[in-house]
Amino acid sequence: MAFHLEIIMLILIFIALAQPSERVNAEPTQDKQALLAFLSQTPHANRVQWNTSSSACDSWFGVQCDSNRSFVTSLHLPAAGLVGPIPPNTISRLTRLRVLSLRSNALVGPIPFDFANLTSLRNLYLQNNHLSGEFPTTLTRLTRLTRLELSSNNFTGPIPFSLNNLTRLTGLFLENNSFSGSLPSITLKLVNFNVSNNRLNGSIPKTLSNFPATSFSGNNDLCGKPLQPCTPFFPAPAPAPSPVEQQQHNSKRLSIAAIVGIAVGSALFILLLLLIMFLCCRRRRRRRRAAKPPQAVAAVARGGPTEGGTSSSKDDITGSVEAAERNKLVFMEGGVYGFGLEDLLRASAEVLGKGSMGTSYKAILEDGTTVVVKRLKDVAAAKREFEARMEVVGNVKHENVVPLRAFYYSKDEKLLVYDYMAAGSLSALLHGSRGSGRTPLDWDTRMKIALGAARGLACLHVSGKLVHGNIKSSNILLHPTHEACVSDFGLNPIFANPVPSNRVAGYRAPEVQETKKITFKSDVYSFGVLMLELLTGKAPNQASLSEEGIDLPRWVQSVVREEWTAEVFDAELMRYHNIEEEMVQLLQIAMTCVSLVPDQRPNMDEVVHMIQDISRSETTDDGLRQSSDDPSKGSDGHTPPQDARTTPRSDTS
Template sequence: MKERPTMAAILVFLAMLVSLDPVISEPTQDKQALLAFLSQVPHENRLRWNQSVSACSWVGVRCDASNSSVHYLRLPGVALVGQIPANTLGRLSQLRVLSLRSNRLSGSIPPDFSQLKLLRSVYLQHNEFSGAFPPSLTELTRLTRLDLSSNNFTGPIPFSVGNLTLLTGLFLQNNGFSGKIPSISPPGLVSFNVSNNRLNGSIPSALARFPASAFANNINLCGAPLAPCNPFFPSPAPAPTLPPPLVPTQSKRRKLSTAAIIAISVAGGVLILLLLLVIIFLLIRKRRKSESAKPQKLPVSAATAVGDAGTSSSKDDVTGGLAEGAERNKLVFFRGGGYSFDLEDLLRASAEVLGKGSVGTSYKAVLEEGTTVVVKRLKDVAVAKREFEQHMEVLGNIKDQNVLPLRAYYYSKDEKLLVYDYMPAGSLSALLHGSRGSGRTPLEWDNRLRIALSAARGLAHLHVSGNVVHGNIKSSNILVKQENLDACVSDFGLNPLFANSSPPHHRIMGYRAPEVLETRKVTFKSDVYSLGVLLLELLTGKAPNQASLGEEGIDLPRWVQSVVREEWTAEVFDVELMRYHNVEEEMVQLLQIGMACVATVPDQRPEMQQVLRMIEEMNRGETDEGLHHSSDDAIRGGGGSDNSQATPVESRTSPPGFTP
């Protein structure tokens, strides 16, 4: 009798062990289906799916929370060519979103797509699919968005489309569909377009609420919102009632002549109308082509949102540094970014204005699949397209952990856009100056020193390895990595794109070197000056662009020099740093480096490599690893045991002239 409870307890214990198994499942069957699809469809090697890792980590693939099945497959603009093989994608039984747009896929949609019962969104636009309307798609009753536009589909639009009662968007424009539009009226349908097909007949009343542009450029559609449906031919002439004239032969000739005139008039009217329709069709088509070549524009406010269609195609060997080129007015990517989206993905992302910087406005863009990037919209660019592209090639090839990489760019006559990684921790300016006062978490000294070192390394890499002048060093262009408070420099090397090389002076107020006022040219030595101002900003906690004082207009470097000259050195430092004795020596060392950088005469300033070496060699004789270790301690616990035992430094009376 005692054995049964013992066995039950063992089974319960084993079940608990199984439930606690931390191994994350792998969507094995879906992975095989994806590999089968990719192996049978010619493509450029952009995806680089690694079979040795989980399919859930592949580019364009997203799984459910447990990684047991593929829910999203987005492969726009990756140069897929040919037909979709049967028994591949149709096996992704848990798929919710499928996007294969902007490729060169052809043929018909496989019948086994009807097995994708959970599909909600299908984007197949801008391909070369042909044949009849895919019957397998009309069986996917959970579809909310279906886009088959800009393909070569022909034949009628089937009445079975009415089975898709959850549709909110149906896009069939730019195909060869013919016949009448079926009467479909899903209650939630808010977007509909069948323009540029061969449809005829009256428009169903349920679709009359959509604009005329949704039905434009078809053979003979009529009814609201287009012109009313009227008889094409005029009513026949009434029979003659007058008695015949005296001369029968003349009467006969007149009757024949009247009939001929009527026939000729009708035929002439028909020919003229057809000719007018052809001319109107050609004019509208030409206009649409010209409009499609115009650039899209980013939103200009935080509330603007835009959506999911477009092209990001490749261009053969634009330059040696490009992994993905682009046709005219397309997004151009650089190698190593790992992104899979196109220009219209960007334009239709939710956009938030991050701020107006030195060379334009920056936006935080969150794409449909959750990817977040920063888009910089340049203004006042003064170079031609070829020069712009060559300069972007130089900047795009700069790779360093302390330099924010340029991932892509877009050029058109009216718009120039740059795409960067998004750094959620924000800028040094926000960390240093944001929300000062009670309740603020101050930026620890070890973290400030780490940021100074990272910024110096990034700038030295630009100077030495990239041979690029940054031209706009300031605290808002020093971005902080969230995981370790290392930093990287952004907005580098853009000055040559603008007239007179340097942007207007007010844009970099407080950081510019004295010689830039006269020459309007930035140099390696002017970068060193700006970095010196940045080091003084880290030490004083004061923003240089707010440091103009009184009638004398003293800037931050001159104010620091005046305080040091009066031997009030302790009064220079940020009050948030003056709580600890054990960092005074390091602060003085960094102050000396900063003062050397802001020498008035450029030749008296050190080279950037020398500045980096001085920062690396300062501290308590520690290596850089020791600096990183102390910074990690500060992140975890607020500075370590030494700091916890430190006592505040006695404050002196502040010198006149400079207030926080």
């Protein structure tokens, strides 16, 4: 009997030992078949190629499994060129799916009814497609949903009250559709909500009235807080006679004498008015002749060129520059310009931008030289202190730093002169004209900009011992080759309030909010936000983030926390091959830079080395990565152009 018990125990031990091995080698066969069925019935881009002989959990694009590889937990196919309707009985068989992202594709038709089987789903991203039909009430059965994004589709009909079944929902995005009818009273604890640009009508329920007006804009028939108050409907009164009709009616009752009196009085009034205008113009001319103000660089050439080649607005920069001080334009050592203040004041100009430190102008001198003139405001430094600071700033020389060429100081005006960068700013390149005709900013260009800006900032910190204090995408200027240069650095000490509340909004390190002191580490934080801006395509002060009450680093953390990093990245980057690993690496560097604890942030020279390490890998013709130590690469460590890596994919997303 004891012998049999020992045999049974050995068998049980063997089974127990065998189970982990089976788990490791497990493959979600049913989920794999469901995914293959979905892909076979849906036209898609070439990059979504699932090899039936390989593991779905290890090598299939956009697929993630649980730790035991027993079922699929996430399916992410954003901008993957998916075309047509979502086939039924495919995705719905992934019953333990938690995250589904099919955003930015060309999907059409209604959401399949069998999506009700996805009872474990937490996040559903279907925005930027062509889905249609009424609100998919089948989704109101997915009680574990926390985020539902259906924006920018063609959904119609009412928004159902049954949304209240989704008790865990915190984000609901239904904007840019054709939903109609009145808004239901949604009692969920929503953090994010948007139904703008639909056809909704009636009053906004009190349960939703705390959201900003932008959450409801574009619905002309909606009313109530936070929009305009609702007014009760009353029958319109009979129309009053028009002023012309009333005058005609009254004129019949006027006598001829009264008519003559009115005409004479009107003529006398007009003559008196003309006389007053003539006297005012004459007095103004006398004042101008007595004052003889100097010509000024114009803010915007509104009325065409005037005498001396300047535009009609003559007092935008130099309103009261005294004649004795006209030639006191101080050039920095090693400068390349030889003009004087007199030449600068005669230049035609246009506004490039207005910031918290002042207004920047593009000035074109008579000899064709183009420079940037920055007119500072709220300067508190005395002349000696101002000149000493400009000397420090002007001594910084680096290929990734915009050099200060000259400055001017008087009681009323403080001007700085810089080189003109024809390609504009990173902000304009990254966020301007995001329409159908826009050329996407490719990955290699973004990496080049990030590395150039990092080198420029490291130069300020290490060589110049200067804190920038105002890092933002509009202060990263570009050469035509997209070589980045840092501008507007080291100016904070000359202002009365070095860190005003409206400066570097969205880029400011959290400790600066409390101490009002900028440091090298706060610069690193701001640069980390700048890298997140390059990766996500979102400006830190973007309206959608401001409405949610979060900054860009917190938004990135919240998305990454949902188990899939790809949702963070700019959809424009999905057009390019073999860059996912580099994007994740740069994201990790950026998140280190925006650490809440300053001592946990790297120094800028360390950031430069980390970005260089990413750039030192390259793509071979067969799509494999190559180390920078490869003997075929140049000894200077720079990566040559990689056409295979930046050629847009053939999908239409």
